[in-house]
Amino acid sequence: MRNIMTHQSKGRLGGTLRRLVTATALTSTMALSAMAQEVTVVMDPIASESTLYWETEGAFMLPSLQGLVGNDPATGKFDNSGLAESWDANADLTSWTFKLKPDAEFSGGWGKVTAADVVHSFELHTGEDSRLSGIGNLRAATVTAVDDHTVRFDFDAPQADFLFLLAGRGVLAIYSKAQFDAEGLDGYKTKPAGSSPFVYEGTELGQGMTFSTVDDHWSGKSADYDTLSIRFVGEAATKLAMLLSKEADIVSLPRELQPQALDAGFEIIGSTQGASQTAMVFGALYTDPDGGELPKGLPWEDVRVREAMNRALDREQMMDVLYSGRASMLPVFTMDEQYEGYTAELAENFPAAYGYDPERAIALLAEAGYPDAFDDPVIPIILTSLPGNPEFPLISELAQAFFESVGLQTEMREMDGASILAARRARNAPWIMPVRNAPIRPAQIGLQVYFSKVNRPTAYVDDPEVNALFDKLAASTDMEERDALASEIFTMLYDEYTHIPLAKIFAEVTVNPETIKGWQFPGSTSSGLSHYHLIETAE
Numbered sequence: 001m002r003n004i005m006t007h008q009s010k011g012r013l014g015g016t017l018r019r020l021v022t023a024t025a026l027t028s029t030m031a032l033s034a035m036a037q038e039v040t041v042v043m044d045p046i047a048s049e050s051t052l053y054w055e056t057e058g059a060f061m062l063p064s065l066q067g068l069v070g071n072d073p074a075t076g077k078f079d080n081s082g083l084a085e086s087w088d089a090n091a092d093l094t095s096w097t098f099k100l101k102p103d104a105e106f107s108g109g110w111g112k113v114t115a116a117d118v119v120h121s122f123e124l125h126t127g128e129d130s131r132l133s134g135i136g137n138l139r140a141a142t143v144t145a146v147d148d149h150t151v152r153f154d155f156d157a158p159q160a161d162f163l164f165l166l167a168g169r170g171v172l173a174i175y176s177k178a179q180f181d182a183e184g185l186d187g188y189k190t191k192p193a194g195s196s197p198f199v200y201e202g203t204e205l206g207q208g209m210t211f212s213t214v215d216d217h218w219s220g221k222s223a224d225y226d227t228l229s230i231r232f233v234g235e236a237a238t239k240l241a242m243l244l245s246k247e248a249d250i251v252s253l254p255r256e257l258q259p260q261a262l263d264a265g266f267e268i269i270g271s272t273q274g275a276s277q278t279a280m281v282f283g284a285l286y287t288d289p290d291g292g293e294l295p296k297g298l299p300w301e302d303v304r305v306r307e308a309m310n311r312a313l314d315r316e317q318m319m320d321v322l323y324s325g326r327a328s329m330l331p332v333f334t335m336d337e338q339y340e341g342y343t344a345e346l347a348e349n350f351p352a353a354y355g356y357d358p359e360r361a362i363a364l365l366a367e368a369g370y371p372d373a374f375d376d377p378v379i380p381i382i383l384t385s386l387p388g389n390p391e392f393p394l395i396s397e398l399a400q401a402f403f404e405s406v407g408l409q410t411e412m413r414e415m416d417g418a419s420i421l422a423a424r425r426a427r428n429a430p431w432i433m434p435v436r437n438a439p440i441r442p443a444q445i446g447l448q449v450y451f452s453k454v455n456r457p458t459a460y461v462d463d464p465e466v467n468a469l470f471d472k473l474a475a476s477t478d479m480e481e482r483d484a485l486a487s488e489i490f491t492m493l494y495d496e497y498t499h500i501p502l503a504k505i506f507a508e509v510t511v512n513p514e515t516i517k518g519w520q521f522p523g524s525t526s527s528g529l530s531h532y533h534l535i536e537t538a539e
Contacts, residue, residue: 037225039516039535041509042239042251043387043527045232047417049203051192052185053173054130057421059387059526063211063228064107064194067170068098068118069163073531076273076439076522078163081219083113083174083195092477093158100149103218106193110176113195115145120177131421132171134445136454137162158477161442168524169439197221197533198228208232213533223533234385236393246512250519250535252527253510254390255324261510268510270326275507275523276438278389279333280399280500281450281460282306283429288464291427291456297375298430299368306497308364309379309432312406314356318398319503322391327503332490334437334446336504340479341443341486346494353494354501361406371409379403382433383414387527395434395502424458432500435460439524440504443486444473451493461498514538 048056053065061067070081080086084098104113125132126139141153153162165171176193187193192200197219198211208231213223231248233239240257242248244264253261258268282300286292299305319327331347331354371377381400385392400410413431415423423429437446448454451461452470466489473485493499507521507528518536521529 037537037539038227038229039223039225039250039537040229040231040248041529041532042231042233042242042248043529044252044385044390045206045234045416046387046527047421048131049205049209049232051189051200051203052124054125054127054132054135056131057417058132058134058169058171059417061170061173061525062192062194062200062209063230063532064192064196064198064200065173065175066195067166067172067174068100069167069170071168071522071524071530073520073522073534074272076168076524078167082167084166087163089162093160093162094155095152096159096162097146097150097152100151101219102149104195105218106176106179106195107199107214108179108191108193110179110193113174114148114177115151116148117174117177118151118172119143119145120180121172121174124175125172133458134165134449134455135171136448137165137445138171157475160477160482161445164442164445168522168530169441169526197223206232221533223535225535225537228532232387236390239390243510243512246514248512249515250509250511252387252390252508252529254394255322255326255508256391256394258324258508258510265513266510267513268508269516269519271507271521271523271528273506273522273524274336274440274504275528276389276436277330277333277336277440277504278391278395278434278436278502279330280395280432280502281333281435282499283424283431283433283460284427285460285498286427286462288453288462288467290464291453291462293427295430299370299374299377299379300432302368302370303497304364304368305370308361308368308370308406309403309408310354310497310500311357311361311364312402312408313399313500314402315354315502316356318395321398322394323503323505326508327505330501330504332494333435333499333501334441334443334450335490336440336443338440339443339486340483341490343487343490346491358406365407370407378409378411380411380413380431382420382431383412384417384420384433386417386436387529389434389436389438392434399432399500421458427457434502436526438526438528443490444470444482447473447486447489451489451498461493463492463498466492 046060066083068082068084070079072079083104085101087098089096122143140155144152179187179193197214197217201210201212203209211228236254239251243251284295286294331350381396383393383396403410453467469489476482507523515538517538520534521531
């Protein structure tokens with residue numbers, strides 16, 4: 001798929017023409033300099049529009065902020081495009097040392113980026129009020145500023161995947177300590193200083209954010225446009241209308257609406273690498289008493305009901321409807337070929353173990369005594385959306401239709417991300433809902449976030465056997481042992497039908513080719529979108 005990017009002049013988008021410097025400028029040069037270029041990107045609403053990254057779940061980092069480690073836009077591999085120019089670890093992976101780029105500096109005149117800024121940011125992100133998914137690993141660290149441009153993270157246990165925590169889907173954005181000392185959190189809330197080629201200009205709550213671009217940035221990287229406008233829009237029809245009217249340049253559009261946009265002359269750009277995995281999870285599937293009070297009476301506590309719900313789904317039809325065939329079937333959520341623990345046999349046996357079989361689903365429900373054996377047989381399904389996955393509402397709607405076709409009783413509940421997170425934190429999320437693994441995490445981190453006690457109370461599965469195996473995985477530095485342990489966990493999750501795996505997909509945006517020529521991004525963030533400075537305008 002072709003990379004496309006959009007820019008729009010402020011005049012065409014409702015902005016204003018730049019004033020001419022002199023009357024004699026009314027020549028051929030006016031076509032080149034008369035308008036300021038603005039790129040408008042439309043994505044799904046996020047759970048929190050806070051400029052304080054630690055107050056969010058990590059779905060969206062301000063483009064003006066940076067972490068220590070970057071991702072190559074073509075391969076997605078970790079690189080030094082972040083604030084660290086190099087790093088190394090000791091033999092048992094319990095100590096990681098980062099050398100900061102000496103030229104890196106914050107916008108707004110807040111000075112160079114130093115190790116003190118990293119330590120300060122670490123303290124903010126690991127505080128009790130942090131909502132970041134996956135922050136548990138970072139909390140386990142002791143951070144030391146070795147000198148102005150060297151910082152070290154020490155752990156009691158090995159951290160084989162520490163670079164992932166600091167890259168695209170990071171849990172640590174670097175803020176200016178000097179700004180905090182002068183202005184406190186109020187400064188971060190109104191105009192947080194960042195170090196990227198973008199400067200945060202403001203938020204219109206519930207609408208979006210605006211960023212200006214930096215010419216002659218210290219990194220040598222700059223955007224070829226003046227303003228980045230990110231708009232949060234949940235209604236799919238509204239997003240399509242914004243694209244068709246050319247009010248927006250780049251839109252995260254549900255795939256079922258993409259044909260209308262393509263017919264109208266718009267184009268699709270996909271991430272260079274697989275961006276995410278999707279699945280549906282059984283909320284409150286807790287069986288470890290150490291985690292707290294165990295739920296009772298949920299239909300999906302019975303493995304036969306869980307298998308029936310998996311076999312009720314026609315995944316091939318769902319792949320066509322949701323992803324227009326541009327996705328691959330996923331055998332186990334958080335398992336991926338590029339990481340340890342990948343078990344090919346599970347993928348090979350998936351059609352036999354999970355394939356569409358409504359007759360078998362009906363028989364399984366009968367064996368489980370559904371619905372009479374359950375005090376409340378109704379299965380709530382959450383209707384929600386996330387940036388980068390506009391298909392989530394349709395996943396819920398399709399699943400509801402398939403479930404009801406085999407006799408399951410369901411109800412749809414519409415909830416926003418903040419309400420869902422609050423319920424999960426209270427261990428009160430007894431429902432089925434779509435989720436994503438975005439970007440695709442290494443095995444240990446993915447298992448930790450979704451299927452282990454480490455992420456209590458928000459993990460979806462909390463099982464004593466899985467927890468025991470995970471403890472061994474987290475403590476191991478032997479690569480063969482780690483691979484075997486991760487494989488054993490994935491096999492257990494698969495055999496017990498602990499979730500409803502769906503697809504591995506690329507992040508896609510639909511763009512206006514009149515304004516956008518290209519955009520290379522690897523799909524390495526939760527929304528799938530990044531590397532905004534690489535958006536190429538058409539002129």
